[in-house]
Amino acid sequence: QKEVEQDPGPLSVPEGAIVSLNCTYSNSAFQYFMWYRQYSRKGPELLMYTYSSGNKEDGRFTAQVDKSSKYISLFIRDSQPSDSATYLCAMRRDNYGQNFVFGPGTRLSVLP
Amino acid sequence: GAVVSQHPSRVICKSGTSVKIECRSLDFQATTMFWYRQFPKQSLMLMATSNEGSKATYEQGVEKDKFLINHASLTLSTLTVTSAHPEDSSFYICSARDGAGGRYGYTFGSGTRLTVV
Numbered sequence: 432q433k434e435v436e437q438d439p440g441p442l443s444v445p446e447g448a449i450v451s452l453n454c455t456y457s458n459s460a461f462q463y464f465m466w467y468r469q470y471s472r473k474g475p476e477l478l479m480y481t482y483s484s485g486n487k488e489d490g491r492f493t494a495q496v497d498k499s500s501k502y503i504s505l506f507i508r509d510s511q512p513s514d515s516a517t518y519l520c521a522m523r524r525d526n527y528g529q530n531f532v533f534g535p536g537t538r539l540s541v542l543p
Numbered sequence: 544g545a546v547v548s549q550h551p552s553r554v555i556c557k558s559g560t561s562v563k564i565e566c567r568s569l570d571f572q573a574t575t576m577f578w579y580r581q582f583p584k585q586s587l588m589l590m591a592t593s594n595e596g597s598k599a600t601y602e603q604g605v606e607k608d609k610f611l612i613n614h615a616s617l618t619l620s621t622l623t624v625t626s627a628h629p630e631d632s633s634f635y636i637c638s639a640r641d642g643a644g645g646r647y648g649y650t651f652g653s654g655t656r657l658t659v660v
Contacts, residue, residue, distance in 0.1 A: 439584065474636050475636070477650070
């Protein structure tokens with residue numbers, strides 16, 4: 432079993448739709464959870480950063496962490512064509528350690 | 544916010560030659576930088592951790608003599624792909640922990656697409 436699993440997509444939605452992206456993980460030691468957006472041929476860009484369980488909202492983006500289920504989600508409201516990218520979840524055990532694991536990424540296309 | 548600059552963005556080289564990729568933290572000091580490799584439609588795979596003033600730490604399976612890492616200053620790390628072969632063609636990305644790493648995570652460079660012909 433991979434340490435972090437994520438549906439690779441591609442996921443196509445119409446403009447304005449609510450998008451739900453998810454990752455599951457197997458290591459209960461992970462405490463810090465991140466979502467990155469990566470446009471084609473570019474480096475990843477940090478979108479959301481959460482610690483432990485709970486919700487965090489930033490504009491159109493909401494990140495949810497359920498440590499009991501080892502499941503994290505990213506919701507995008509009122510999706511725009513500019514949201515079309517690959518979304519990577521990432522997680523690590525401690526604040527400064529090198530134990531930083533990425534999911535494989537989900538490709539999202541928002542159609543105008 | 545923290546900015547990491549990576550150059551070149553794209554390079555094509557002949558098989559057997561060496562290529563150097565630079566990663567600079569522009570507005571913060573990075574004692575630690577990370578080098579990743581990404582194949583098409585796959586996630587980032589950590590290759591090595593670059594520590595300023597000391598030897599890099601390589602992940603299992605990564606040849607340290609092939610992928611030379613130098614982190615000579617607090618703002619610059621370089622990755623040199625020596626004697627490149629077509630199978631080394633990939634997207635290489637660096638990242639650095641910014642000053643408040645715990646708060647903002649890691650900042651990534653824009654990546655370097657290496658094509659070995």
